[in-house]
Amino acid sequence: MSTTVGDLFKQASALDEQDRATLAGLLLESLEYEVDEDVESAWSEEITRRLAELDAGNVQTVSWEAVKTNLMRITGAERTG
DSSP states (O other), X not given: OXXXXXXXXXXXXXXXXXXXXXXXXXXXXXXXXSOOHHHHHHHHHXXXXXXXXXXXXXXXXXXXXXXXXXXXHHHTOOOOO
């Protein structure tokens, strides 16, 4: 008998937050089979630009908790954990 997606989700949901994030990243990476060098280069430039803005104090940061709360409010989603 094979494991269903639902069973895997239940097992993964029981992991701590760091392990769930690692698993999510690994699953996403498994879907990315072709590297587009132009995209990679553009992302690298964007990251460098954003870090420079942060270092210069030109942008205001927002906590992940505030972002999640706002997304939940906007989408009407309920927190489950």
